[in-house]
Amino acid sequence: MKDVEKTIGKLIDNQKVAFIGSVDADGFPNMKAMLPPRKREGIRTFYFTTNTSSMRVKQFLKNNRSCLYFCDRRFFRGVMLKGTMEVLTDNVHKELIWEEGDTMYYKEGVTDPDYCVLRFTAVCGRYYSSFRSEDFVI
Template sequence: MMMTTREKAEKLHQKVNTFILSCVGEDGYPLTKAVMPGKYRESLNELYFCTNISSRFVAELSKNTHASVYFYSRGRVWQGCLLKGEMTIVDDMKIKEKYWQNKFKNAYPQKSFTDPDYCVLKFVPQSGRFYSLYKSVDFEL
């Protein structure tokens, strides 16, 4: 049985180690940063990323939630997936605790998910574009 484009994107999402996040800066140009995957990767329906609330990226997101996420693999077959949707800043402390990792302790003075600079971003994609074997396929989420 052949996998759907969505299933291929889900499989790639589970194995990659770097995600590229982009939002729209107030100057109208993209603002992009690379981040590591979140602690949990349940599905493409919701993706979570950790960063600093004091970052320029978060400041821009607070003004415009339109964003994209790109991830890829350069194995024997190059594959990539672009997701477009809405990215919001999470205020729920239970979610912030869920995505906290001990390796973050050196980056935050309070060494805890309660540190005021620790930020979790929630991304809800609306559409995607999957690339593999020299062709791209658009899909909805």
């Protein structure tokens, strides 16, 4: 695949939903649909908002292995990224992706203790398009 980062970046940027995978206490995979990443750095690093009190945060604090999946339903293509998820509660990262209107979810604003940032760092992935899959390293 030519220009992996550009092709996959464009697919990601056009999606309204991101699927995030975590591992539960019994070792089973869990998948959750979330709003798209607030910020991304290439196809390696992605930032999401979530509630500190969420089940997913508890899972990531115990096991940081994770995956992201983005699906373009219109052309039936998608990308899975495998890597690790960090839970960030410092003000620098919280302010980095804070947006106007977030008080709908986090009443106390950017310093709300129930607001945190998930930072996903990819190490590899698999891209599907035109009835073919291709693995790649990031």
